Amino acid sequence: MINSGPVRLVDVAQAAQVSVATVSRVLNGHHVDATLSARVRQAVADLDYRPNAIARNLRRRDTQVWAVVITDVTNPFFTSLVRGIEDVAQESGYSVLLGNSDESATKQEHYLRVAEAERVAGVVLTPAESQASVSRLSAVGIPVVTVDRPLGADQEHSLADSIMTDSVSGAAEATTHLLNHGWSRPACIAGPSRTITAQDRARGYQQAVEAAGLPARVAWSEFTTPGGHDATRQLLQSDNPPDALVLGNSSIALGALAAISSGGLVVGRDIGVIGFDDAPWAPLVTPPLTVVSQPAYELGADAARLLLDRIQHTAPDDPVRIQRTTTLIERGSCRRE
Amino acid sequence: MINSGPVRLVDVAQAAQVSVATVSRVLNGHHVDATLSARVRQAVADLDYRPNAIARNLRRRDTQVWAVVITDVTNPFFTSLVRGIEDVAQESGYSVLLGNSDESATKQEHYLRVAEAERVAGVVLTPAESQASVSRLSAVGIPVVTVDRPLGADQEHSLADSIMTDSVSGAAEATTHLLNHGWSRPACIAGPSRTITAQDRARGYQQAVEAAGLPARVAWSEFTTPGGHDATRQLLQSDNPPDALVLGNSSIALGALAAISSGGLVVGRDIGVIGFDDAPWAPLVTPPLTVVSQPAYELGADAARLLLDRIQHTAPDDPVRIQRTTTLIERGSCRRE
DNA sequence: TTGAAAGCGCTAACAT
DNA sequence: ATGTTAGCGCTTTCAA
Numbered sequence: 001m002i003n004s005g006p007v008r009l010v011d012v013a014q015a016a017q018v019s020v021a022t023v024s025r026v027l028n029g030h031h032v033d034a035t036l037s038a039r040v041r042q043a044v045a046d047l048d049y050r051p052n053a054i055a056r057n058l059r060r061r062d063t064q065v066w067a068v069v070i071t072d073v074t075n076p077f078f079t080s081l082v083r084g085i086e087d088v089a090q091e092s093g094y095s096v097l098l099g100n101s102d103e104s105a106t107k108q109e110h111y112l113r114v115a116e117a118e119r120v121a122g123v124v125l126t127p128a129e130s131q132a133s134v135s136r137l138s139a140v141g142i143p144v145v146t147v148d149r150p151l152g153a154d155q156e157h158s159l160a161d162s163i164m165t166d167s168v169s170g171a172a173e174a175t176t177h178l179l180n181h182g183w184s185r186p187a188c189i190a191g192p193s194r195t196i197t198a199q200d201r202a203r204g205y206q207q208a209v210e211a212a213g214l215p216a217r218v219a220w221s222e223f224t225t226p227g228g229h230d231a232t233r234q235l236l237q238s239d240n241p242p243d244a245l246v247l248g249n250s251s252i253a254l255g256a257l258a259a260i261s262s263g264g265l266v267v268g269r270d271i272g273v274i275g276f277d278d279a280p281w282a283p284l285v286t287p288p289l290t291v292v293s294q295p296a297y298e299l300g301a302d303a304a305r306l307l308l309d310r311i312q313h314t315a316p317d318d319p320v321r322i323q324r325t326t327t328l329i330e331r332g333s334c335r336r337e
Numbered sequence: 338m339i340n341s342g343p344v345r346l347v348d349v350a351q352a353a354q355v356s357v358a359t360v361s362r363v364l365n366g367h368h369v370d371a372t373l374s375a376r377v378r379q380a381v382a383d384l385d386y387r388p389n390a391i392a393r394n395l396r397r398r399d400t401q402v403w404a405v406v407i408t409d410v411t412n413p414f415f416t417s418l419v420r421g422i423e424d425v426a427q428e429s430g431y432s433v434l435l436g437n438s439d440e441s442a443t444k445q446e447h448y449l450r451v452a453e454a455e456r457v458a459g460v461v462l463t464p465a466e467s468q469a470s471v472s473r474l475s476a477v478g479i480p481v482v483t484v485d486r487p488l489g490a491d492q493e494h495s496l497a498d499s500i501m502t503d504s505v506s507g508a509a510e511a512t513t514h515l516l517n518h519g520w521s522r523p524a525c526i527a528g529p530s531r532t533i534t535a536q537d538r539a540r541g542y543q544q545a546v547e548a549a550g551l552p553a554r555v556a557w558s559e560f561t562t563p564g565g566h567d568a569t570r571q572l573l574q575s576d577n578p579p580d581a582l583v584l585g586n587s588s589i590a591l592g593a594l595a596a597i598s599s600g601g602l603v604v605g606r607d608i609g610v611i612g613f614d615d616a617p618w619a620p621l622v623t624p625p626l627t628v629v630s631q632p633a634y635e636l637g638a639d640a641a642r643l644l645l646d647r648i649q650h651t652a653p654d655d656p657v658r659i660q661r662t663t664t665l666i667e668r669g670s671c672r673r674e
Numbered sequence: 675t676t677g678a679a680a681g682c683g684c685t686a687a688c689a690t
Numbered sequence: 691a692t693g694t695t696a697g698c699g700c701t702t703t704c705a706a
Binding site for chain 2: 675676677678679681682683684
Binding site: 032036055058 | 691692693694695697698699700
C-alpha cells in the first residue's frame with residue numbers, strides 16, 4: 001500500500017480513535033485507561049509506528065545522545081575506554097556519537113560544534129590540546145567530562161570533571177622496574193610535549209632516574225607508530241645511546257620495537273623496554289612486552305557514570321576529579337640476559 | 338549577564354533589526370542585501386549564536402548524521418574502515434554516529450532502531466547476522482550500504498548496496514601460499530559459521546587444499562582472541578594435528594599465536610601460519626606474520642561514497658556491489674626451516 | 675529582496 | 691483520565 005511518508009503520532013491517534021496526547025502518554029508510560037491503552041498499542045503495531053526522535057528532542061529540549069571525542073580510534077586504549085563508556089550509556093538509554101579528533105584541535109572543535117548543534121545530553125572528551133572550547137558547552141548546559149587528560153587552562157579547569165590515570169607514578173614505577181633489572185641508561189619517549197599525559201609520564205620517569213642519581217633523557221614524539229620509530233632511531237644512533245626505553249603509549253611502543261629490530265638490536269640482550277598501556281599484541285612479541293597498564297575500560301565507565309550524574313544533577317557542585325592507578329604487568333622485556 | 342537559555346534565531350533577528358527569515362537566509366547562504374547581511378553577521382558574532390540542528394532537522398526533514406554499525410571496535414580492520422568512512426563523511430559535511438554491535442543481533446537492532454528514530458541521512462552496516470531489519474530503514478527512505486558482509490536474505494539483498502573483499506580468492510591464495518612453502522596439512526580457523534565472511538574464507542581454503550588433493554579441515558570460532566585460542570588448542574591437541582593454520586581474522590590470529598607458543602610449538606619450525614587482515618603488530622611477532630590484507634580504509638571510503646550517491650540520488654537504481662581484492666604480504670610466518 | 679506566518683512531529687500545559 | 695492546543699527553533703512558502 002502506498003503511504004504518504006512515515007507514520008506519525010496523528011495517524012496512530014486516528015487509527016486508535018483517541019487524541020494525540022493519549023498516544024503520547026501511552027508511549028511515555030504515563031497512566032492511561034487500559035482499554036484505550038490497548039487500542040493505542042494495537043494501532044502502533046498495525047501501523048508499525050516509529051517515533052520521530054528529532055521532534056521529541058526539540059520539544060523536550062534534550063537528547064538521548066552523548067558525544068565522545070577521542071584522539072585516536074586505532075589505539076586499543078581508547079577502544080577499550082569507548083567500550084566502557086558505551087556499556088554504561090546503553091544501560092542508561094543513551095547512544096554514543098563517536099568522534100575521532102586525531103590529536104587535531106581543528107577536528108576536535110568540529111566535533112564539539114556538532115555536539116553543541118545537536119544539543120547532545122553530554123560530552124566525554126579527551127582534549128587534543130590542553131585548551132578546548134568547553135565553556136560554550138557548559139554555557140548551554142551540556143556537561144563535559146574529560147578523560148585521560150585534564151583541560152589545561154585554569155578557568156576551563158573548573159568547567160569539567162576529569163577522569164585520569166596517575167601517569168606520574170606509573171612512569172616512575174616503570175622506570176624503577178627497568179633500573180632494578182640492571183639497565184642504567186634509560187631514556188623516555190614520552191609523547192607530544194603539548195599533552196599533559198606525556199608531560200606527566202616524562203616527569204615520573206625523571207623523578208625515578210634522578211632518585212637513582214642518573215641523568216634523565218626525554219624524547220618527545222607524536223603518539224604514533226612512525227613517531228615512536230623515528231624517536232627511537234634517533235636515540236639509538238646518538239653518541240651515547242640509551243640501554244633501555246620507557247615508552248609513552250602502545251603506538252609508540254610498536255614503532256620503537258620495529259626500530260630496535262631494524263637497528264639489529266635484541267630486546268633483553270642489548271636493550272630493556274617497558275611500555276605504557278597494555279595491548280593485545282604485547283604478550284606475543286619476543287620477548288613479551290612488560291607494560292604499565294591503565295584500566296581503560298574502567299576509566300570509560302567512570303567517565304560515563306559521572307556524566308550520567310551530571311546530567312541527572314546528582315553530582316556535587318564542585319568539579320569531580322577521579323584518578324585511577326596503573327598496574328605493572330611483567331612479561332620479560334625488562335629482563336637482562 | 339544572566340541569559341534566558343541559549344541564543345535563538347529570534348534573538349539574532351531582534352539584535353540585527355531584521356526578520357527571522359532574513360537571518361535564516363543569511364545563515365544558509367541565500368542572497369540577501371549586503372547591508373542587512375552584514376548586520377546579521379555582526380549580531381551572530383556578538384551574541385555568539387549557535388544554530389539548533391534539531392530544529393533545523395525537524396523542519397528540513399533530514400539530518401547531517403550517518404549511523405555506522407560495526408561488529409567490533411577493537412579490531413584494527415574495522416577501525417581503519419571507520420576512518421575511511423569518517424574522512425569521506427567529514428568532507429561532505431556529515432558526522433558519524435558509531436555503534437558497536439559486538440556481533441550481537443540484539444545490539445545491532447538497537448542501533449538500527451536509534452538510527453531510524455534519529456532519522457539519520459544514511460547507514461553503513463556490517464551485518465552481525467545475515468538477517469538485519471534493513472527493510473524498515475529503506476521503507477522510511479534511509480539508504481543502507483553494507484560493508485565487509487552482505488545481507489543474507491534474498492529479499493533484503495536487493496535493499497542495500499554492498500562493499501566487500503573477495504574472501505574466497507583471498508583465502509585460497511593464503512592457503513596455496515602455505516602449501517607452496519611445503520606445509521602439507523593446513524587447517525583453517527575461519528570465524529563464526531553464521532557469517533558470510535567466515536563461510537567464504539572457509540570455502541577459499543577448501544578449494545585450495547582440494548585442488549592440491551589434500552583433505553580439508555575447517556574449524557569455526559568466534560572472531561575473537563579467546564575463540565582463536567581455544568580452536569587452535571583443540572586442533573593442536575587432536576590426534577592428527579595440522580602442520581599449518583589459515584586464520585580468519587587478526588583477533589583469531591592473536592589467540593592462535595598465543596596457543597601455539599603455550600603449546601611449546603615454534604612458528605616456522607613446527608607450524609606454518611598465515612592470517613587474514615593486516616594488523617599493526619603483525620610485523621613484530623616472531624617470525625613476522627604473513628597475512629592476506631584487506632584494503633580496509635578504502636572499503637570504508639567506498640562505502641561512504643556510495644552512501645553519499647544514494648543520499649543524493651546519483652546512484653543507479655539497482656543495488657551496487659563493489660568487490661575489492663586482497664593483497665598477500667609476505668613476512669616469514671609461512672617459511673619452513 | 676524582505677517579512678509574516680504556517681508548520682515539521684512531538685510533549686506538556688491547561689481545560690474538561 | 692482524556693482532549694485541546696500552544697509551542698520547541700527552525701525553514702520555507704506566500705504576499706508584499
